[in-house]
Every structure is written in structure tokens, then in C-alpha cells.
Amino acid sequence: MSVQIRRSASGQAMPRETVALPLEAFGPSDTTTVYWLGNAGFLLNSRGTTIMCDPLLVGFDMPVLVEPPILPEDVPAFDALLYTHIDNDHFARQTLAGLKDKAARSTQPITLLRLRATRSM
DSSP states (O other): OOOOOEEOTTOOEEOOOOOOOOGGGGSOOSSEEEEEEETTEEEEEETTEEEEESOOOSOOSSOOSSOOSSOGGGOOOEEEEEOSOOOTTTOOHHHHHHHTTTEEEEEOOHHHHHHHHHSOO
């Protein structure tokens, strides 16, 4: 079996081309499905309960090798937003600003809560 690896101009391994995230991914489901959001992020839909974990959709402060599968303005309401920590491959202020009012609940590291208290987000 042959495996083909896509590489950047500098030779870094890259994921395949982005597959758009359908809005149905946020809807009712009889199963559990995980959708990759790029970088460290994913969307979990477990029988209709939807959790976005470490979404980094816009506002990158580093070069990225894959386009996001959905933009914050296109994300419908969902159940929970989880940030594990605020490294630049897990968190961007612009993404949080675009998603925070769409999530019924959010869980964030204390560092992020302190950052939000000192800056308008």
C-alpha cells in the first residue's frame, strides 16, 4: 500500500485539503461523531450534544497549513465551548469573540478568564 503525504514548499507534512464542515454536524444525531476543525480543535457531536474544543478558526498569530472548515459567523448555536489552554495552536481571541455568544456554556482556563476581565472580549 502506498501512502501519499502532502507537503508545504518547505517540506513540512500537511493535512489533506480542507473539507467544509456542514451545518448538519451541529444538529440532532443518533451517533457520536468527531469533526476536525484544524490545528488542535475538534467538534464533538454525541447524540445531538455539541461541544467545540479548542476551535482556532480565525485570528491566527502563526502560519497555518490548513484553512478552517467553518468560520465563526457560520457556526450555529451549540451546547458547549471548551478551551483547554491558551497556546497559539488552541486559542485565538477573534475565534472566541465570534463563538462565545453561540455556546450555551463555556469552560475556559483561569488565565483566559483573567484576560477577559482586563480586555474587552
